[in-house]
């Protein structure tokens with residue numbers, strides 16, 4: 265039965281276990297924001313699949329059973345929404361867009377964003393994806409030739425920002441070749457952590473006692489907004505010069521501008537710029553960090569690395585990168601590696617859902633205003649759902665795999681890296697295309713000499729909206745002479 269619509273609740277929040285709580289602050293002092301996901305997972309191990317705590321005045325219920333999680337996620341937008349604090353902060357930051365919007369605004373925007381990121385668009389966009397991936401290959405080719413260490417996360421973010429800007433705005437911003445201080449994401453890199461910090465801060469200290477970083481935020485926002493105004497102005501000029509584009513827009517920004525100019529569309533100037541920023545933010549870290557975790561996991565698992573490299577070389581057949589969606593579709597093992605990386609290292613390890621009205625979750629009465637945090641990883645690491653759950657074993661994702669404890673279908677019900685229900689990630693086709701493009705390019709053209717952290721230990725997980733590996737650096741060698749190699753220009 266649908267847990268959120270059960271007619272009768274059999275317990276209340278007061279019946280739930282949870283960590284100790286102090287007057288006024290609740291459990292806030294026990295939480296390390298940078299590792300909040302890990303703290304909440306530890307509490308789940310101690311208190312079970314449903315527990316509660318207070319964050320100052322906010323009542324939080326945490327659930328981790330995959331069925332309950334999926335039910336809550338599907339019960340949007342009517343019963344649950346994203347947190348109102350996220351919506352308010354996004355409005356203040358100027359990027360209220362599909363991710364943070366709720367109600368009618370979300371309903372109006374969702375079809376437009378979906379259309380801009382659907383598989384047909386990805387197919388039409390493929391030649392540009394090839395161009396950006398080849399540019400990235402040349403960039404890594406230069407690092408391999410010079411023997412320099414690559415800051416893995418930073419480089420991957422350059423790639424994902426370039427791809428998102430090209431697909432959603434038709435802009436070639438080429439941050440891959442830009443100087444560090446010119447790259448648009450140096451602003452994003454300050455804004456995302458600030459947003460996350462403010463979302464879970466017990467008090468709005470940045471308003472009354474701003475530190476250096478807080479004082480720098482308006483400057484970063486201004487720089488980003490000026491770039492966004494440039495994208496919008498150029499797209500508006502294209503619509504003026506080619507009015508046919510209003511009926512058949514080729515990218516998201518054109519579609520939104522055309523809608524803005526139609527009567528009663530309900531799309532405002534702010535919606536357009538909010539979504540331009542949302543695309544940059546939602547498409548950057550998520551995909552880049554998933555790729556960083558994937559590359560690290562492959563490097564640690566030589567058998568999987570060898571098989572993935574063989575597949576990449578066979579499918580690419582001596583070329584630098586895949587040439588078509590059909591070629592990408594043949595990278596089955598690499599896709600399985602990506603799902604296995606997202607099972608072990610989900611970059612979105614928690615999804616917050618605020619109850620818009622009184623609800624029932626797993627038999628618990630949840631009053632309106634309660635924040636329900638869905639933990640995405642405990643089910644994926646549970647031996648009930650996967651054999652040897654801590655092992656990186658991509659084979660378990662391939663149909664008919666002997667090692668799989670469950671079918672592919674049920675694995676996908678437990679592992680939900682892109683969320684679920686009406687708000688499931690609309691960028692998932694693009695993300696998988698990018699992940700497979702980069703992984704195949706890397707494995708077919710280079711040998712990974714090293715992927716390491718400064719202290720030689722496993723990379724720490726840190727949460728700043730997305731969960732990323734701290735300090736990964738990579739060294740590459742061009743693949744041996746009988747293999748294809750990327751020649752630096």
Ligand code: HEM
Nearest residue numbers: 362363546547550551554612682683684687688689691695
């Ligand atoms: C591996 C890469 C990615 C992962 C793991 C990921 C994960 C997620 C998750 C977990 C959500 C929340 C879903 C929910 O609430 O049920 C989400 C939402 C969203 N994602 Fe992604 N994402 C990725 C890449 C992208 C890309 C490339 C884009 C666009 C360029 C994108 C755009 C969005 C947007 C706009 C939303 C909000 C959807 C809504 O609320 O209706 N994502 N993503």
